[in-house]
Amino acid sequence: MRIAQKWGFGMASIKPEVQQQRVRAAAAVLRFREDRQGGAATTTPQEDLSVIRGLYSRCHRQDQWDWFTVWQQLGRPGRMRCQQAANALAGLRTPIRDGASSSAAAQVASFLSAGGETQLAGFVAGRSSQTQDAGYIYVLSTREHPRMLKIGYTGRSVEERVKEINRATGVLIPYGVRAVWVVARARSVEAELHARLAPYRVRADRQFFDIEFRDAFTLIRDCVYDSRRER
CATH class of the missing domain: 3.40.1440 (GIY-YIG endonuclease)
Incomplete structure (x- = not known):
């Protein structure tokens, strides 16, 4: 019997082109956050929000062959933080589309309190850090x-x-x-x-x-x- 499997569930490697797409989307979400903080009137493409929401969702559900790989790249956030970040990004789609600033601000605040900005910055830079004291x-x-x-x-x-x-x-x-x-x-x-x-x-x-x-x-x-x- 020949065994070809080299990695276990959750630990699949990510194709370079897929990783590049994810990094671009993360950078776009960070720019949206920075522009809002600076008062600039800018929008983040809905597809970028969907890509990043998908990363957090797979880390919360832990049900995809690459979930553990993604989780490490995001800095190993807790499951509840992942769920909070995913929900916040999902909740941003409608306010951004409709120009509802106060609703968008509430979702951005929820994303930040989940540690999203730090996690995405590390993701874009290609570095992750272990949660302290845990x-x-x-x-x-x-x-x-x-x-x-x-x-x-x-x-x-x-x-x-x-x-x-x-x-x-x-x-x-x-x-x-x-x-x-x-x-x-x-x-x-x-x-x-x-x-x-x-x-x-x-x-x-x-x-x-x-x-x-x-x-x-x-x-x-x-x-x-x-x-x-x-x-």
């Missing part, structure tokens, strides 16, 4: 065994952790990132999650759980949101 709860799996989930935390970048796991002896099919939460006190969150997931644990000394992804996702999301530790 760790990551991650869910990994392979396409061949989608129920066998590795659930843990790391204080480093998730990409480093995945590469480390995939380099281990005996790993033939690379693990992909199914979901990530940016949280404070990640180690304690992990301990709480493992306690809740105990009935599904495969071995006491391993972080593997035999559970449907949607069920694990709901459990982790509720735990993180209830504790208000998402960044």
